[in-house]
Amino acid sequence: MQGSEQSFLSHIAKILGRDKPLTSAPNRDEVGPPVFWKEQKFDINQPLAFFKTNLENLTGKVYLAKDDQDASQQIRIWLEELEAKRVIMWDHEELRKIVHLEDANVQLDYWSQGRPQAELIIAAEKADVGITWADYAIGYTGTLALFSSPTQGRSVSSLPTVHIAVFRKENLVPTMSTVMENLMERRSTQNVPAAIDFITGPSRTSDIEMDLSIGVHGPVKVWTIVIEQGGNVQYQNGMREEVPMEKDEVLYT
């Protein structure tokens, strides 16, 4: 293919008035979103309020959990409500802490490294509920951002009938900009995940007579649990010490 690539690029270069294809980065005046967007400031509570409104508008649910225990309980309530028989979950440290279903009548599979691929995909396909830990949640659009990894299979959020995503309030960001910044940082260290999935509500289509229909391929429901308690709370001499925060607003860049 080397030859055809060269002639393809040379052809384009010639059309653009160059002798040979440009190999050093061209100068740019403008990169990414408009300046006002990058410079805006958000109230500390704005992302959560936005996230809730936006996702609920798309038939999603947002449960605000005080702490891990509260989240743990809510998951059990929801699984009961959904009459879930089979659940598949990312093999994620935080989720392992929170989700306890040993005494519930539920078959729980972990998307873990040790298991064969075919087994995992079938488990995900048969699962009523898939549980993930969102890497980011975006307030402005009501979006979850999931990064794939050996323990964070994509099928867990795409194949089951219901997707439940859990995350801490500190993972909530006002706009997509923060996620993109993170991806660009990862790019410089060759660490961009194989899949970044932005999920905004359930799978939907209006292909039949512009009639909205939910769950054509992916999950029918997208429910989320936001844990207010931080993950990096530090304990000193047995006393809980809050991580200091700006008074009214915080600047995300």
Added chain:
Amino acid sequence: MSHKPNLHLRDRARKAIKDEPMRKAVQKAVDRLSGNREKAQTELPNWDDWREQGKRIRKHTVDHLDYYLGQLSESVRNKGGHIHFAQTAEEARRVIIDICKKNNGKLVAKSKSMVTEEIHLNPALEKEGMEVIETDLAEYILQLAGETPSHIIVPAIHKNRYQIAELFSKVAGKTIEPDTPALTAFARQTLRQKFMQADIGITGCNFAIADTGAISLVTNEGNARLTASLPKVLISVMGMERVLPTFDDLEVILSLLPRHATGQKLTSYISVVNAPRKVNEKDGAEEFHLVIVDNGRSRLLADEEFRQALHCTRCGACFNVCPVYRQIGGHAYGSVYGGPIGAVITPFLEDDFDFWGELSYATTLCAACSSVCSVKIPLHDLLIKIRRKRIELGFTHPLERVGFNMWRRFFKFPGRYKFAMKMASIGQIPLVKDGYIRSGPPPLSGWTDSRYLPAAAKKTFREIWQEKYE
């Protein structure tokens, strides 16, 4: 391989105008989509700044396409993917067929891709003995019906639920009820099985990120996600202009595209696929091929006036406001890409200004398309320029040329013009009734067949002016 319709634009439009159910469906769809876009416009601050920024980014990228495609190619190869460049549709088909064969592909799951429509990929794969299944609900319906998309965002709007139920019932071997939930459920079940069996996944590419080698797929159904994550081999096919420099730039396009297309803040799924999968990952394609297709795009690139048509994000906003599209729907355009943007790019893609240049008349030049374009392409302006090109190339009707020559001869000189108007107001007398000419002999009938022609006034403006002010 050319797929030229047998009828000319005028006859295709005539046929479409008679299809009342199709026109109703199209009007309902475009009104809904446009209404949603207008609402989204009020919700995103500084809408116009975003469009302007989108335009700048697209212009910069297209103006340096050699660099960004080179960078993209390197990024894909660096992470273990394969990259292919195809100058023509035939080359693209051959590359894709070779990959499928090498992997012993039997069942190909496809998610929506206009480029693969453009290169007529499905029949070529089927000819090689492969089963190809379209997984976007609308595309699946069209595949069963043996039809082509009629709208870039909602491809099957011309089909109603009864027609769809009939198609699905045939596949199911039993009656599927003509209501949306039943139809959707049937599609979910049937297509899910196909996903689990498919050995090759083929997707389009909304935009690739040059510095990473990732591609982005924008969908509501999530079928592209499954297409890109379940089969072992993933082939993504992209038009050569569909690249952006960085993730930062993607944010801008993602802020514009769904809002302009359907009024959504974001579509349900934006899948950024940075294939192939990493070591120890248990889903996602193991083998990744990116096929970059020219197929006539370099002719657009070479024309400095028309290069900007490559900035297009394929949001379809121009379809939804076009008074012509509204009346005739997508099929009357006869081309893979319909609507205003299709009318602009098709003569270049097909390298045929004679036949395809006709599409430049499928417009009222009202400029609604340009005013809503997500990256501010002056579409109506480009349509006039295509007309100009057709005249320069001598493709207009001889009678039209004679007519305009005559017009020029009279219009140039006040005396002659005055004389001609006088003659017209006398000549029209047998034809005028209540101030209008309702029918007339050719070439006048070209106008009067579809609307009344106002009669020339008894007194000309010049005469009135003279009487009153001189």
